[in-house]
Amino acid sequence: MATLTRQVPFYGLMAEFSTPEALIAATKAAREAGYRKMDAYSPFPIEEVIDEIDHGRSTGIPPLVLTAGLIGATTGFVLQYIGAFVDYPINVGGRPLNWEGWPAFVPITFELMILLAAFTAAISMVVLNGLPMPYHPVFNAPRFDRASQDLFFLCIEAVDPLFDRTETERFLRTLAPNQVSEVES
Amino acid sequence: MNVYPIRTSDALWFGAGANVTATGNSYQLVSTQDHWTLEERDIYRIGNFAAFRENPKVIAEEVYLEEYGNVGRPEYQSFFTGEHAYPKQAWGMSIDLTACIGCNACVIACQAENNIPIVGKSEIARGREMHWIRIDRYFAGNLDNPSTYMMPMACMQCEQAPCEIVCPVAATVHDYEGLNNMVYNRCVGTKYCSNNCPYKVRRFNFLQYSDIDTIQFTLMRNPEVTVRNRGVMEKCTYCVQRISDARIEAKKVAVAAGSQDYVIDDGVIVTACEGACPTNAIVFGDINDANSRVKKLKDEPHSYYPLGILNTKPRTTYLARVRNPHESLEVEGEG
Numbered sequence: 001m002a003t004l005t006r007q008v009p010f011y012g013l014m015a016e017f018s019t020p021e022a023l024i025a026a027t028k029a030a031r032e033a034g035y036r037k038m039d040a041y042s043p044f045p046i047e048e049v050i051d052e053i054d055h056g057r058s059t060g061i062p063p064l065v066l067t068a069g070l071i072g073a074t075t076g077f078v079l080q081y082i083g084a085f086v087d088y089p090i091n092v093g094g095r096p097l098n099w100e101g102w103p104a105f106v107p108i109t110f111e112l113m114i115l116l117a118a119f120t121a122a123i124s125m126v127v128l129n130g131l132p133m134p135y136h137p138v139f140n141a142p143r144f145d146r147a148s149q150d151l152f153f154l155c156i157e158a159v160d161p162l163f164d165r166t167e168t169e170r171f172l173r174t175l176a177p178n179q180v181s182e183v184e185s
Numbered sequence: 186m187n188v189y190p191i192r193t194s195d196a197l198w199f200g201a202g203a204n205v206t207a208t209g210n211s212y213q214l215v216s217t218q219d220h221w222t223l224e225e226r227d228i229y230r231i232g233n234f235a236a237f238r239e240n241p242k243v244i245a246e247e248v249y250l251e252e253y254g255n256v257g258r259p260e261y262q263s264f265f266t267g268e269h270a271y272p273k274q275a276w277g278m279s280i281d282l283t284a285c286i287g288c289n290a291c292v293i294a295c296q297a298e299n300n301i302p303i304v305g306k307s308e309i310a311r312g313r314e315m316h317w318i319r320i321d322r323y324f325a326g327n328l329d330n331p332s333t334y335m336m337p338m339a340c341m342q343c344e345q346a347p348c349e350i351v352c353p354v355a356a357t358v359h360d361y362e363g364l365n366n367m368v369y370n371r372c373v374g375t376k377y378c379s380n381n382c383p384y385k386v387r388r389f390n391f392l393q394y395s396d397i398d399t400i401q402f403t404l405m406r407n408p409e410v411t412v413r414n415r416g417v418m419e420k421c422t423y424c425v426q427r428i429s430d431a432r433i434e435a436k437k438v439a440v441a442a443g444s445q446d447y448v449i450d451d452g453v454i455v456t457a458c459e460g461a462c463p464t465n466a467i468v469f470g471d472i473n474d475a476n477s478r479v480k481k482l483k484d485e486p487h488s489y490y491p492l493g494i495l496n497t498k499p500r501t502t503y504l505a506r507v508r509n510p511h512e513s514l515e516v517e518g519e520g
Contacts, residue, residue: 090358090359103265
């Protein structure tokens, strides 16, 4: 009994639904109610849910990729400029040994831009997602393994400014879930 | 093949009573003549003397019309707007196709001068001949009585060389006099340069053709020429060893006179092919010198760039062949 009354820090409240339609409706309702820190779990991607959850939220990757691409292009060009014009100028096929020779540098400049941008996109995706993540609290929710089979979950996280243990639970129960459970952190 | 058994002293040049019988055996005949074909590209230019006397530019106009579709050389659209300057000497060559008789003396002279290995029949059959200059043979007109044309072809020393830009290790680059130099020690044998050469004048040392270990053979070779090893591309150098020799001599003269500025007189450098040519068809010299023989020949109206449409700017140019056959010999028609 003690566990019921003990004030445990918890991750959030998890509502379980049987149909994707119910999850879509619940996500919309939660968003309209003002909740922002929430996440939905379903066996397959649902576009409407993604729209509601990720509305206006940036992953942070595009500016990183742009920066890396620019750094790569600059590095490629400067590297070749120094090598071909400053440190060791050689006449290859009559190409001019000054700025007029820039077209010869395009392939390497482009390749280095793509290389750095691609690596940044892949690595920053992993890092910004917090991967690798051996433990995540949502797996403490009952029957959560069925999120990859036939059940649909909506979790409103405790860090949301509107979150209130009682009010939020009451709100979730108005959405006709199968059950609402507290997720241990 | 030994033909002496049928060539007896009583009749050296004639024989009778011979029979030809099919043996059922096969015998491989090899010839370098059809190697490195230029795939129907027109590289040999011919003009008629009467028309040439009337308008000396007639051959050049025909070339432009054929290659560019208009009379006159168009301005090229190039990515590279700048050009290289060759302020000192710029070596060039002019080959007069009217004078060339196709005797192959230049091929032998080059072979001897540059220690070019003889590869033998089996390698020739694989298309691996090594000689740096070749004589191309072209036929024109009626197949029963064709006109035959000869064209010496060595490295063109292009100013905008297609071979250089494809080399991944910069093993073939230009020097300050505009020579297209092979740097043998850098070459890794990709053969990209040979594939990209429109004139097909680069030669690859597939096997170690030269016996460089047998000590007696060293006396046979020209000591001024770099030893080339297996797996390395090689080609005509414009006899760079003779150019260097002349430059060193000119510098010695200049230093003795207390000057920094050396002068290499026209005609001091004679390439091996030029020296061997019995008709003086090949002329080598400095094209920066307005008074040099080669510059004057290049200014002739019938001087042309081989495959000029490729904009490779070859340092070797040709003087188109001007024919003046007797009317009775023209019945078959010219090609």
